[in-house]
Amino acid sequence: QKEVEQDPGPLSVPEGAIVSLNCTYSNSAFQYFMWYRQYSRKGPELLMYTYSSGNKEDGRFTAQVDKSSKYISLFIRDSQPSDSATYLCATRGDTNAGKSTFGDGTTLTVKP
Amino acid sequence: GAGVSQSPSNKVTEKGKDVELRCDPISGHTALYWYRQSLGQGLEFLIYFQGNSAPDKSGLPSDRFSAERTGGSVSTLTIQRTQQEDSAVYLCASSSRSASPLHFGNGTRLTVT
Numbered sequence: 642q643k644e645v646e647q648d649p650g651p652l653s654v655p656e657g658a659i660v661s662l663n664c665t666y667s668n669s670a671f672q673y674f675m676w677y678r679q680y681s682r683k684g685p686e687l688l689m690y691t692y693s694s695g696n697k698e699d700g701r702f703t704a705q706v707d708k709s710s711k712y713i714s715l716f717i718r719d720s721q722p723s724d725s726a727t728y729l730c731a732t733r734g735d736t737n738a739g740k741s742t743f744g745d746g747t748t749l750t751v752k753p
Numbered sequence: 754g755a756g757v758s759q760s761p762s763n764k765v766t767e768k769g770k771d772v773e774l775r776c777d778p779i780s781g782h783t784a785l786y787w788y789r790q791s792l793g794q795g796l797e798f799l800i801y802f803q804g805n806s807a808p809d810k811s812g813l814p815s816d817r818f819s820a821e822r823t824g825g826s827v828s829t830l831t832i833q834r835t836q837q838e839d840s841a842v843y844l845c846a847s848s849s850r851s852a853s854p855l856h857f858g859n860g861t862r863l864t865v866t
Contacts, residue, residue, distance in 0.1 A: 684857030745795035
């Protein structure tokens with residue numbers, strides 16, 4: 642079993658929709674939670690970085706972490722065609738020197 | 754400032770040849786990571802550097818893979834006697850310290866024929 646499991650998608654939504662992307666993880670030592678966005682033939686770029694449980698909002702993006710259920714989510718409000726990309730969740734503990742463990746990614750298409 | 758730079762962006766090689774992939778991290782970033790991304794897959798950790806030392810090499814898939822970092826900056830990932838299963842995108846990332854999030858380059862797309 643992978644340490645981080647991500648809803649595989651692909652996901653296709655109309656412009657303006659609310660998008661929910663989800664991951665689960667198995668290692669209770671994970672403390673840091675990240676979401677990256679990856680466009681085709683580009684490297685992942687950091688979208689959200691959170692520590693422990695709770696919500697973090699940045700513009701149209703909200704990251705949510707529930708450590709009790711080992712569940713992490715990314716919500717995108719008022720989705721735009723430019724949001725079309727692959728979204729990767731990632732987690733990391735305090736003791737493994739920064740090594741991050743990634744999900745396999747969810748590919749999102751936002752149709753105009 | 755400049756981001757993480759990787760070269761070459763694309764590399765096609767014949768099975769059995771050696772290849773070297775280069776990574777220039779963001780200036781001042783002490784931590785450097787190599788990951789591999791196969792088609793439609795997530796990121797597979799290969800190796801982590803703190804300065805010039807590699808405290809975690811646990812992800813290197815075989816002894817054909819090696820990496821070094823010099824001057825606390827540039828890193829080279831070497832794959833000897835390449836195999837078709839080595840075909841993937843090799844991503845380098847750096848961070849200002851090991852506790853910080855990663856900044857990725859655009860990767861080297863390796864194809865072994």
